Every structure is written in C-alpha cells, then in structure tokens.
Amino acid sequence: MNTALDTSAAFLPGGARLRAEEFPEAADGIYLNAASFGLLPSRTRAVIDRWSRERASGAGVDPERFNGSLMRARAAAGHLIGEPVESIALAPNTSYGVNLAAEIVGAGAPGRILLSDGEFPANVLPWKRLSQRGFEVEVIPADAQGLPRFEAMEERLARDSSIRAVAISMVQFGTGVLADLAAWGARCREREVFLAVDAIQGLGVSPLEGPGAMGVDLLTSGAQKWLLSPWGTGFLYLHPRHLDRIHPPFVSWFGFESALDFEELLDYESPLLPDARRFEPGTLPVHDMEAMAASIELLLEVGIDRIRDHVHGLHDRILEWAADRPGVEVVTPRDAGRRAGILSLAFDEVGEPAAALERAGIAAAIRGGRLRLAPHLYNTSAEIDELLAVVG
Structure with missing residues (x-):
C-alpha cells in the first residue's frame, strides 16, 4: 500500500493541515530538492522575525x-x-x-x-x-x-x-x-x-x-x-x-x-x-x-520514522514508474533499508527531462549527470504524479 502523504488522504496525521499551516508556499510550485535546501516552516520564520523585530527596535537582550x-x-x-x-x-x-x-x-x-x-x-x-x-x-x-x-x-x-x-x-x-x-x-x-x-x-x-x-x-x-x-x-x-x-x-x-x-x-x-x-x-x-x-x-513532533515512510511512499511511485521505462535506470538502491530521502535516476539523455522539469516549474537537481529527486514531508503523491507526467 502506498503510504505517501496526499492533501486529500494524508498518511501523516494532520498532513494536509501541516502543509497548509507550516508550508503554505509549497502550493505555489513543486519542490523536490530538499537535498539542496529544505523549505522553511512558518514557525521557523516566526522565530527569525521575532528576533529581527527586537533587534530593529534596539531592545536589550537578556x-x-x-x-x-x-x-x-x-x-x-x-x-x-x-x-x-x-x-x-x-x-x-x-x-x-x-x-x-x-x-x-x-x-x-x-x-x-x-x-x-x-x-x-x-x-x-x-x-x-x-x-x-x-x-x-x-x-x-x-x-x-x-x-x-x-x-x-x-x-x-x-x-x-x-x-x-x-x-x-x-x-x-x-x-x-x-x-x-x-x-x-x-x-x-x-x-x-x-x-x-x-x-x-x-x-x-x-x-x-x-x-x-x-x-x-x-x-x-x-x-x-x-x-x-x-x-x-x-x-x-x-x-x-x-x-x-x-x-x-x-x-x-x-x-x-x-x-x-x-x-x-x-x-x-x-x-x-x-x-x-x-x-x-x-x-x-x-x-x-x-x-x-x-x-x-x-x-x-511529526516523527522521523513517519517522515521516512512518507518519503519512501513517494519513492515507490517513482520506482514503479521507472521499472518499465526504457532508458531510465534507478541508481539509488531500491532496498528501503539502503536509502533515505534521495532518489537518483540515470537517463540515456538527462538533458531532455531536466529541461522539461524546468519548463514545468518543478525543482529538482542534476548531480553527476543524473536526475536527483529529494522529496520531503511537505510533498504529496499528486506532485509525484505530475513529475512523472512531465518526464514521460
């Protein structure tokens, strides 16, 4: 059974609410590049904003x-x-x-x-x-x-x-x-x-x-x-x-x-x-x-084990897609015990899918001539389906 978080049927408890409250900008695009940098949660930005306001006011710091x-x-x-x-x-x-x-x-x-x-x-x-x-x-x-x-x-x-x-x-x-x-x-x-x-x-x-x-x-x-x-x-x-x-x-x-x-x-x-x-x-x-x-x-609070399971659920959709795609090779071990959040795919010609993702506004990375996908807790199975539709 696919256990990935979806905004309509969340595997993570309160997953849709979590995405809406902590990662509202995630709805503006598809970001699959946590291996470069992750999205900042709302609560995290609130901490920075509070310190910045206090610093700007000249208030002393205890x-x-x-x-x-x-x-x-x-x-x-x-x-x-x-x-x-x-x-x-x-x-x-x-x-x-x-x-x-x-x-x-x-x-x-x-x-x-x-x-x-x-x-x-x-x-x-x-x-x-x-x-x-x-x-x-x-x-x-x-x-x-x-x-x-x-x-x-x-x-x-x-x-x-x-x-x-x-x-x-x-x-x-x-x-x-x-x-x-x-x-x-x-x-x-x-x-x-x-x-x-x-x-x-x-x-x-x-x-x-x-x-x-x-x-x-x-x-x-x-x-x-x-x-x-x-x-x-x-x-x-x-x-x-x-x-x-x-x-x-x-x-x-x-x-x-x-x-x-x-x-x-x-x-x-x-x-x-x-x-x-x-x-x-x-x-x-x-x-x-x-x-x-x-x-x-x-x-x-969410649980690192739950985040891993969610991310691996998203991986599973990609692995299933790649299984019968000529010219696509999964570099990262398929064994869930040997991978974390990164999934690396080798294409006969990586330039074409990379350009298609860029045109579609889907953020991923090319590392070593391969497409590196890095979904996190804020990503959904619907986004993975869109990714796969774009790369064909």
Missing part, C-alpha cells in the same frame, strides 16, 4: 534568554540523534565539524584516512590538508554506477593497521546510498580507528538513535537541507572520550566559563567549558540557531 535560545538548539539537536546536550556543539555548517575531526585525528600519529569516491568535497578536502602532517588520504573507487564499494573499504580497513580514520557520509549526496553506521562503528571501534560521519543528507529524513553507542566518534551536519533550517546553522556531536584529547584548535571567549557571567569576563585564567560547547566558534547567530531548534522540534 543574556539568560540569549543563552537559553542557544541551549534550546543544542537540546533539539541532541534529542534528534539521541545524545546528551553536553556532547553537542552548535556549528555553522558540516565543514566545521569535519575540520574538527581532522584536527583530532591529525594530533595523533600519521597514517591513512580511508574514504569512498563520491563523497561531497566537505568530507574530503579537510582530510587532504593532513598531508602536511604526513597523513595519506586513500579514496576507494566507486563501482560502475558510482555507488560506494563498502566491501572494498571493509577489506582495506581489515588488513591495514596504518588507517587512523574512516570518513563516510550517512547518505551520499549523489547516489543516495544510506550507510550502515552501526556496522561501521563496530569495525572502527574494534580497530581503534576514528569514525567521522557527514550526516547532512540523512538527518531529518532517516532515524538515527545514539551514534556514540554505535561507535561514531564525531558526527557533523549543516541544518539547511532535510532539517529545514536557515543557512549557516548546524551542529556536531563529539563522543565524550575525545573531549579532553585535544585542545580546541581555536578558541572563542564563549568557550570559557567566564562567558557565563559578565562580571567574570576579565578573568583571563578562566577554564574551558566542561562540555562540547568549548568547540563552538564564538558568538553564534542566535536567531537562526533558535530557528533551527523550531524546525527540528517540528520534525520530531
């Missing part, structure tokens, strides 16, 4: 409220992934967390960093900088379809004691492949190899509970995509065992205990904060971070 809003964002992020707020640091993007992971690994003995071809540059370039410290980045080639060859990576990890870190995406941005983080965590923990995860294409559409217990050392994610948040928002999770392994590669005054009391600001001997906040980059955009909290709270 430090407790300022810090409380940031803590709301950390708490929402922690709730999303099932980790304590003490292990969450707010960050402006995914790259920030990848760079921190590279700094942690780079403080140790040189060795190899293992990753797959097809990774987004944010999860590659910070690691390559470690060549300056004697590290080598080894990229395992993808298969003929561009899919990661996880088995080859596993074999390499098993026989090479010089590997210091494995860097993978929770979901690859081009192919939509969902990694088995628990399996990777077990392998890396057994060999004392650092596991860093770029989670930006998975969080918000694929459930994740307790990456630390799985063996993930650091997980990082911008929030502008499936988490439906403003640009420049995100967070990272750092396993507690690493908290004191490395001094923050750079520090801000917000990373010290003196920042909690303005009467102590000139205490230059103040200790670092005792948790992951010590790794935050300084004064944060509180309006955007609290807006991120509002978006994550909405997603949690």
Whole structure:
C-alpha cells in the first residue's frame, strides 16, 4: 500500500493541515530538492522575525534568554540523534565539524584516512590538508554506477593497521546510498580507528538513535537541507572520550566559563567549558540557531520514522514508474533499508527531462549527470504524479 502523504488522504496525521499551516508556499510550485535546501516552516520564520523585530527596535537582550535560545538548539539537536546536550556543539555548517575531526585525528600519529569516491568535497578536502602532517588520504573507487564499494573499504580497513580514520557520509549526496553506521562503528571501534560521519543528507529524513553507542566518534551536519533550517546553522556531536584529547584548535571567549557571567569576563585564567560547547566558534547567530531548534522540534513532533515512510511512499511511485521505462535506470538502491530521502535516476539523455522539469516549474537537481529527486514531508503523491507526467 502506498503510504505517501496526499492533501486529500494524508498518511501523516494532520498532513494536509501541516502543509497548509507550516508550508503554505509549497502550493505555489513543486519542490523536490530538499537535498539542496529544505523549505522553511512558518514557525521557523516566526522565530527569525521575532528576533529581527527586537533587534530593529534596539531592545536589550537578556543574556539568560540569549543563552537559553542557544541551549534550546543544542537540546533539539541532541534529542534528534539521541545524545546528551553536553556532547553537542552548535556549528555553522558540516565543514566545521569535519575540520574538527581532522584536527583530532591529525594530533595523533600519521597514517591513512580511508574514504569512498563520491563523497561531497566537505568530507574530503579537510582530510587532504593532513598531508602536511604526513597523513595519506586513500579514496576507494566507486563501482560502475558510482555507488560506494563498502566491501572494498571493509577489506582495506581489515588488513591495514596504518588507517587512523574512516570518513563516510550517512547518505551520499549523489547516489543516495544510506550507510550502515552501526556496522561501521563496530569495525572502527574494534580497530581503534576514528569514525567521522557527514550526516547532512540523512538527518531529518532517516532515524538515527545514539551514534556514540554505535561507535561514531564525531558526527557533523549543516541544518539547511532535510532539517529545514536557515543557512549557516548546524551542529556536531563529539563522543565524550575525545573531549579532553585535544585542545580546541581555536578558541572563542564563549568557550570559557567566564562567558557565563559578565562580571567574570576579565578573568583571563578562566577554564574551558566542561562540555562540547568549548568547540563552538564564538558568538553564534542566535536567531537562526533558535530557528533551527523550531524546525527540528517540528520534525520530531511529526516523527522521523513517519517522515521516512512518507518519503519512501513517494519513492515507490517513482520506482514503479521507472521499472518499465526504457532508458531510465534507478541508481539509488531500491532496498528501503539502503536509502533515505534521495532518489537518483540515470537517463540515456538527462538533458531532455531536466529541461522539461524546468519548463514545468518543478525543482529538482542534476548531480553527476543524473536526475536527483529529494522529496520531503511537505510533498504529496499528486506532485509525484505530475513529475512523472512531465518526464514521460
């Protein structure tokens, strides 16, 4: 049975009302590109507007409220992934967390960093900088379809004691492949190899509970995509065992205990904060971070598992259509356990369907010469039917 949300027969409880109240502009077109950026919910924009009005009026900001809003964002992020707020640091993007992971690994003995071809540059370039410290980045080639060859990576990890870190995406941005983080965590923990995860294409559409217990050392994610948040928002999770392994590669005054009391600001001997906040980059955009909290709270209210099921219901319509279409190949695994929200389709000539979608005002993306579709909770089965009618 197709379980996708429709405005007339909603699978998600209150789905039609949710779309009307939180995503009213979704009715103006068909947006299937959450893998680039997600639509902002009404409640999220209301948070930004409130802060903007107060800032424009010159009204003072209570430090407790300022810090409380940031803590709301950390708490929402922690709730999303099932980790304590003490292990969450707010960050402006995914790259920030990848760079921190590279700094942690780079403080140790040189060795190899293992990753797959097809990774987004944010999860590659910070690691390559470690060549300056004697590290080598080894990229395992993808298969003929561009899919990661996880088995080859596993074999390499098993026989090479010089590997210091494995860097993978929770979901690859081009192919939509969902990694088995628990399996990777077990392998890396057994060999004392650092596991860093770029989670930006998975969080918000694929459930994740307790990456630390799985063996993930650091997980990082911008929030502008499936988490439906403003640009420049995100967070990272750092396993507690690493908290004191490395001094923050750079520090801000917000990373010290003196920042909690303005009467102590000139205490230059103040200790670092005792948790992951010590790794935050300084004064944060509180309006955007609290807006991120509002978006994550909405997603949690709906339920990430329900969102996944809804999105997969939309996928099913496309998979059924593609099954008997010559010249169309589904690149993303059909197995629901190996995909999240991205569905990648290869066409004999992708230019024609891409042009047809543009003429019809349907937003999607071309990545690696393939059509990448990324529906979210605000999309409907009727929109998918229109998509398929346009691409033929």
